[in-house]
Amino acid sequence: MGPGSSAAPPPARENAAYNRQAAKADYQRPDTVPFPSNNTYSRARAGLGKALFFDPRLSSSGAISCASCHRPQFAWSDSAPTSSGVPGMPLKRRSPTILNMAWAAALFWDGRAAWLEEQALGPIQADVEMNMPLEKAIAVIAAIPGYQPLFAKAYPGEKIAGETVGKAIATFERTVASGMSPFDEWILGDESAQSDSAKRGFDLFKTKALCAKCHSGWNFTDNSVHDLGFVTQDRGRGKLLPQIEAAQFGFKTPTLRNIAQRAPYFHDGAVRTLEEVVDHYDKGPWQNRPSLA
Ligand code: HEC
Numbered sequence: 001m002g003p004g005s006s007a008a009p010p011p012a013r014e015n016a017a018y019n020r021q022a023a024k025a026d027y028q029r030p031d032t033v034p035f036p037s038n039n040t041y042s043r044a045r046a047g048l049g050k051a052l053f054f055d056p057r058l059s060s061s062g063a064i065s066c067a068s069c070h071r072p073q074f075a076w077s078d079s080a081p082t083s084s085g086v087p088g089m090p091l092k093r094r095s096p097t098i099l100n101m102a103w104a105a106a107l108f109w110d111g112r113a114a115w116l117e118e119q120a121l122g123p124i125q126a127d128v129e130m131n132m133p134l135e136k137a138i139a140v141i142a143a144i145p146g147y148q149p150l151f152a153k154a155y156p157g158e159k160i161a162g163e164t165v166g167k168a169i170a171t172f173e174r175t176v177a178s179g180m181s182p183f184d185e186w187i188l189g190d191e192s193a194q195s196d197s198a199k200r201g202f203d204l205f206k207t208k209a210l211c212a213k214c215h216s217g218w219n220f221t222d223n224s225v226h227d228l229g230f231v232t233q234d235r236g237r238g239k240l241l242p243q244i245e246a247a248q249f250g251f252k253t254p255t256l257r258n259i260a261q262r263a264p265y266f267h268d269g270a271v272r273t274l275e276e277v278v279d280h281y282d283k284g285p286w287q288n289r290p291s292l293a
């Protein structure tokens, strides 16, 4: 250590203008969940969507539902690095949480889908997930007597079809919003809701550690994709946009809501604890390449 190292360090330059009270203003929770005008909320729609989300009869094996990988007890993610749907076919990427999807601007780790309505039909048909041709899934649902009145109430005058199945599941997903946390109580003004060390962690998050550059706002995401420098074969968004250098190895910034309940972390589930996540940001290893954030 050099001379004078026992004195308190001078405040970092980027902290100069930092004010905790002002910083907290970016973290107000929204009061209501947004629903699109072409698929507005009703209790009947959310209830039907919930039934479908938890129904394994939508899979070829009769054993897998959406909730097999997006599990409520793991904050709607999973506890494995990557899940497998159909036995023996592990997925290449980790199951992300479906929390706060109502506010998501782009879906999947690489942002390749825009609407929950369209996304919901993908996993039913994907060979590695539920492996069920859509017409067959619709026929199965239509033949279950219990579903007929639920569809009639949720989407009167519309058929039991891919479109209504997608809309119902999307409505349910939008209701899966993260609840009030001690952090939110603190943002609302209750100083006793957070420990001093958590408050200092917030200061670091907003300043020196640069976390809030990408994990911004109440949902802790900029809804964008970034390359964090992982050593990986998966090019993320770059797979969709091979000619665009900045998109290579780009993955979506996940929400950090309920993060402690859904280890392991990152798109491949390779990191087991939050301490190790912070170590990655601090020390790497990361690949120095043109797309690096
Ligand atoms: C076998 C496990 C599995 C099953 C079953 C499954 N998913 Fe997923 N889900 C995943 C994985 C893995 C991803 C991320 C894939 C990627 O980004 O390439 C994902 C992504 C998603 C996303 C995007 C989340 C985000 O952060 O952008 C939504 C929404 C979703 N799934 C909903 C569903 C619905 C609805 C069903 C049932 C119809 C379903 N999933 C069934 C594993 C699964």
Ligand code: HEC
Residues within 6 Å of the ligand: 205, 209, 210, 211, 212, 213, 214, 215, 225, 226, 227, 228, 230, 251, 252, 253, 254, 255, 256, 259, 264, 265, 266, 267, 268, 274, 277, 278, 281, 293
């Ligand atoms: C340049 C943008 C950026 C910065 C800065 C950043 N993150 Fe991230 N964060 C991301 C992206 C993108 C991912 C997903 C990467 C992946 O899975 O490959 C991620 C993932 C995470 C995850 C895992 C989430 C999950 O669901 O698996 C945690 C936890 C996290 N970041 C915390 C932090 C912390 C703490 C900091 C500050 C030390 C930070 N991030 C700084 C963009 C960023």
